[in-house]
Amino acid sequence: MMPRLVAAAAAIVLQSLFGTLLMPGHAAPGAAAQSAAPAWTPLEAAGPAARWDHTLAADPESGALILFGGRDGAGEAFGDTWRYAAADGSWTPVEGPAPAPRFGQAVAVDAANRAVYLFGGQAGPDFFNDAWRFDLDELTWSEIPTGDVRPSPRYGTSAVLDNDGNVLVSHGFTFEGRFDDTWSLDPATGVWTDVSPPAETRPLKRCLHEAVWDAAADRMLLYGGCSSGFGPCPQGDLWAFDPAAQTWTELTPAAGPAARSNPALIQDETSARTWLIDGLTEGGYTADLWMLDLAAGGAAPGWVEVSPVDVAPAPRASHDAALLDGDVYLFGGFGPEGALADFWRLESAEGA
Numbered sequence: 329m330m331p332r333l334v335a336a337a338a339a340i341v342l343q344s345l346f347g348t349l350l351m352p353g354h355a356a357p358g359a360a361a362q363s364a365a366p367a368w369t370p371l372e373a374a375g376p377a378a379r380w381d382h383t384l385a386a387d388p389e390s391g392a393l394i395l396f397g398g399r400d401g402a403g404e405a406f407g408d409t410w411r412y413a414a415a416d417g418s419w420t421p422v423e424g425p426a427p428a429p430r431f432g433q434a435v436a437v438d439a440a441n442r443a444v445y446l447f448g449g450q451a452g453p454d455f456f457n458d459a460w461r462f463d464l465d466e467l468t469w470s471e472i473p474t475g476d477v478r479p480s481p482r483y484g485t486s487a488v489l490d491n492d493g494n495v496l497v498s499h500g501f502t503f504e505g506r507f508d509d510t511w512s513l514d515p516a517t518g519v520w521t522d523v524s525p526p527a528e529t530r531p532l533k534r535c536l537h538e539a540v541w542d543a544a545a546d547r548m549l550l551y552g553g554c555s556s557g558f559g560p561c562p563q564g565d566l567w568a569f570d571p572a573a574q575t576w577t578e579l580t581p582a583a584g585p586a587a588r589s590n591p592a593l594i595q596d597e598t599s600a601r602t603w604l605i606d607g608l609t610e611g612g613y614t615a616d617l618w619m620l621d622l623a624a625g626g627a628a629p630g631w632v633e634v635s636p637v638d639v640a641p642a643p644r645a646s647h648d649a650a651l652l653d654g655d656v657y658l659f660g661g662f663g664p665e666g667a668l669a670d671f672w673r674l675e676s677a678e679g680a
Contacts, residue, residue: 368640371657371671375419376410378669380646380662381431385444387464391415393650393657394422394444394462398431401667405429405451411467414652426469427460434487436495436541438515439464445472445495445515448482455481455502459495459513472513478520479511484535488548490571491541496523496548498569501535506558508533510569523574530576531567533558538593540602542622546572549579549602554589562589562609566620584631585618586610590645594656603656603674604631606644613643613663617674641672 376382382398393412399405407429409422427433433449433456444462448455457479459472479485482500485507490496495513499506508531509524524530537553548569554561564587565580591607604618617634641647647661647668656674660667 366634367675368637369673369675370639371417371673373412373417373419373671375412375671376408376659376669377406378667379406379660380667382406382648382660383433383435383446384648384650384657384659385435385437386650386652386657387437387444388439388652389442390464391653392464393652394464395648395659396435396446396462397427397429397433397449398660399667401662405431409462409469412657414657422467424468427458427471428456430456432483432485434485434497436487436489438489438493441493441515443515445487445489445513447487447495447497447513448479448485448500450483453503455483457481459515459518461515472515472518474513474518474520477522478513479509480507482507482535484537484553486537486539486550488539488541490548491543491546492571494571496539496541496569496571498539498548498550499531499534499537499553506533506535506555512571523571525574525576531565531578532563534563536589537563538591538604540593540595542568542595542602543597544600544622546570549593549595551593551604552588552591552607560587562587562607564588581630585616585633586614588614588645590647590662592647592649592658594649594651596651596654598654603649603651605649605656605658606641606647606661608645613645615640615643641670642668644668 379398383396385394391414395410397406411420430449430451435444435446437444442464446460461470485500487497498510512521512523532555534553534555539550550567553563568577568579586609588607588609592605594603600622602620619632644661644663649658658672
């Protein structure tokens with residue numbers, strides 16, 4: 329297929345997600361400071377097929393990454409699980425029972441209890457609100473039994489693990505609309521608790537956002553997404569949720585990245601930094617790297633754009649990334665040429 333036709337087809341796919349036609353291209357970044365870039369390295373390792381809307385999680389203890397699900401270039405859901413061993417640079421498929429094929433799910437890593445928790449997702453007309461546990465030692469999936477009180481089925485949501493070992497899930501989408509609720513799951517008991525504050529204090533309803541856990545400040549950070557039908561699409565706002573007080577606080581700096589949906593957001597507790605990679609802006613797919621320094625604590629000190637380098641992942645969105653031993657690993661996504669299967673490492677990101 330001709331490149332322009334591929335780009336047009338990609339735009340139609342994105343129109344189905346966002347309710348507006350977005351053509352591939354680059355968006356102008358916000359007026360913020362720049363920092364020297366760490367180095368991107370493409371990794372040649374046979375493994376998962378091209379996909380987008382998948383999840384990627386890191387297990388620091390074993391030096392491995394766990395990839396699950398997503399969808400192919402035609403939108404068909406995957407239900408496969410893959411493990412990447414950083415020591416020898418190899419992907420291995422994980423066999424056995426697993427969650428139903430899906431895309432747009434969210435995961436949170438519990439390294440202390442050797443688990444990855446998964447919630448939600450979509451496959452065709454079906455949306456999920458089941459919860460699963462992946463055992464990082466046994467490499468097996470098991471469903472977490474939960475009661476009838478739980479979040480509604482959704483896609484394009486987010487999940488983080490808080491300091492008490494609970495999984496926080498927030499916002500998301502179904503064909504009936506977008507959500508602005510926040511829920512907490514106790515994985516040990518399977519009990520969900522609605523921790524949403526009053527509606528007027530929440531970030532606007534949205535999906536296709538990203539969230540990370542800021543352990544030092546005991547808060548969840550939520551960034552970007554799409555609020556079509558309720559507000560801007562894409563979004564560029566930054567919020568903090570305090571699970572103890574059950575309150576949201578907006579932290580959006582005056583300057584920063586172009587508003588976007590479907591980016592990758594990674595938290596580095598060692599350097600107290602949050603990394604934002606690529607995404608879909610008003611101008612189309614972008615290939616940029618931003619850093620939010622959280623060392624100052626309560627208030628967001630502002631975004632810093634990391635200077636571009638010659639070798640870097642192509643513009644994309646709906647990819648995923650994870651931090652392992654100080655390096656950021658990125659796999660796949662969807663760009664102007666369709667679904668992607670490339671694999672990258674951002675070396676020594678914590679030292680940038």
